[in-house]
Amino acid sequence: MKPFGYLRAATVEEAARALAEHPDARCLGGGTNLVDLMKLGVERPGLLVEVNRLPLDTVEELPDGSLRVGATVRNSDLAAHPLVRDRYPALSQALLAGASGQLRNAATTGGNLLQRTRCPYFQDVSKPCNKRTPGSGCGARVGTHRDHAVLGHSDHCIATHPSDMAVALAALDARVELHGTEGARSVPAAEFHRLPGDHPERDTEIRPGELVTGVVLPAATASLPSAYRKARDRASYAFALASVAAVLNLSDEGTVARVGLAFGALAHRPWRATRAEEALRGGPATPDAFAHAVDLELRAARPLRDNGYKVELARGLALDVLTRLAGPTRT
Amino acid sequence: MDSSPHDHGADGTGGAPPAAHRSEVTLSVNGKPHTLLIDHRRVLLDLLREDLDLTGAKKGCDHGQCGACTVLVDGRRVNSCLQLAVSLDGREVLTVEGLADGDRLHPLQRAFLDRDAFQCGYCTPGQLCSAVGVLAEAAAGHPSHVTGPAAPPGRPVALDAAEIRERLSGNLCRCGAYPHIVEAVRDVAP
Incomplete structure (x- = not known):
């Protein structure tokens, strides 16, 4: 590991200033991904800006009923928070489906969003990877890519984003709060991560000198029906092969009043299924309607040589989750 | 790492340039306080095993995947191989060596x-x-x-x-x- 400087930031402004002044600086939260990447030589920061002591470690309900989650709230604490379990079950379920107890105790909300792909070519500095070393090529395209993207990939990169949490945030219409030397702004969680295009080295819309300060979940006063389901190679402690987060609210007539649907592990970012949502909105909440809508979305899939199974897997997960969410209130 | 002395001033606690590569850290391990000048690259697992001779926590994968290095920090279990020691200033670490009460096992x-x-x-x-x-x-x-x-x-x-x-x-x-x-x-x- 390369030697590096260390700054314990006392304020968000101090952290933003340090990030702006040192282009090779990285924020250190739980370190569960960053420290590993530093050991692997993938990340070689000149300065670590520790954000753990910033006043960003609380979950608070705002006057309008929305829920603000600070960037340093640990994944385990967020999953266990009574308001999250009650109002945003998909988020709690997604967090608990990710990593291990030890990792969730350390990993932060901001760090979960900013974690890097687990593509083995990205993590191995002896292999070509356009995300790690732009212009070096993509080893996965002709190599091992069973776990890689089927939607939205480019010639340059077929990596997937590994987060479970971010998939739930995308379906729940959350926003990501950012703070830089230019001030604060927020972006929809579903648009925070990018598609790879010609610049796979950029995972997110975060600007140089900005840090994630929190996530805001829109008001959900009653228990809004939502759920997360993940398929993986073993029963626990594995990244998703495909996952689905869904929010579904029906009208009194049983039609779809509100729907949010997002896929995980299919693309370079959580894949918000806007086409499926449009097809469902205002229509019947029936298995046929769900199948039609999900097929419409997944028609855009471009599987690689060895990952065509993901399309069928994701389809099955989505139909199961939507049917379950529609089930208890409708026959 | 570079061993020239001027690179080794403490930093991270205010004042010193962030270009330094070591910082002074105070942490408690199994109830005993330690103040150490720590290379920023030192992870807790290596600090315990190499510097404090507490070899209970094991290095299995060294990448947070196997759990053999699990210890408790402020009462919460974490993978010590992924915790930079410099980030633990003021924290309380409990290792397997600290579980028993004298000869009375946990x-x-x-x-x-x-x-x-x-x-x-x-x-x-x-x-x-x-x-x-x-x-x-x-x-x-x-x-x-x-x-x-x-x-x-x-x-x-x-x-x-x-x-x-x-x-x-x-x-x-x-x-x-x-x-x-x-x-x-x-x-x-x-």
Whole structure:
């Protein structure tokens, strides 16, 4: 590991200033991904800006009923928070489906969003990877890519984003709060991560000198029906092969009043299924309607040589989750 | 790393240039305070094993995947191989060496012996520290992936075999002693 400087930031402004002044600086939260990447030589920061002591470690309900989650709230604490379990079950379920107890105790909300792909070519500095070393090529395209993207990939990169949490945030219409030397702004969680295009080295819309300060979940006063389901190679402690987060609210007539649907592990970012949502909105909440809508979305899939199974897997997960969410209130 | 003396001033606590590569850190390990000048690259696992001669926590994968290095920081279980020691200023670390009260074993240590919950023993310190964390998390009402949706938030979660298996999934045992590990934890769970 390369030697590096260390700054314990006392304020968000101090952290933003340090990030702006040192282009090779990285924020250190739980370190569960960053420290590993530093050991692997993938990340070689000149300065670590520790954000753990910033006043960003609380979950608070705002006057309008929305829920603000600070960037340093640990994944385990967020999953266990009574308001999250009650109002945003998909988020709690997604967090608990990710990593291990030890990792969730350390990993932060901001760090979960900013974690890097687990593509083995990205993590191995002896292999070509356009995300790690732009212009070096993509080893996965002709190599091992069973776990890689089927939607939205480019010639340059077929990596997937590994987060479970971010998939739930995308379906729940959350926003990501950012703070830089230019001030604060927020972006929809579903648009925070990018598609790879010609610049796979950029995972997110975060600007140089900005840090994630929190996530805001829109008001959900009653228990809004939502759920997360993940398929993986073993029963626990594995990244998703495909996952689905869904929010579904029906009208009194049983039609779809509100729907949010997002896929995980299919693309370079959580894949918000806007086409499926449009097809469902205002229509019947029936298995046929769900199948039609999900097929419409997944028609855009471009599987690689060895990952065509993901399309069928994701389809099955989505139909199961939507049917379950529609089930208890409708026959 | 570069060994020129002017590179080694303490920093990170204000004042010193952030270009320095070492900082002074005070942390408590098994109740004993330590003040150390720490290379920023030092992870807690290496600090414990190499600098403090506490070799209970084991280096298995060194990438947070096996759980053999599990210790408790401020009462919460974490992978010590992924914790930079410099980030632990003011924290309290508990390792497997600190579980027993003198010659009186921790109930989990006693249960692991009674249930023969190991073969080679390499993963055992991590399993024990992880299980200590599991008991505390369940008592505090933290749900797991297998906890039912009807479980009331904030109330203790009962630890049946499925809960224990899920909650300990971050601790691998290459000997496959899992059935006895689950039994040992069940013996101690309320």
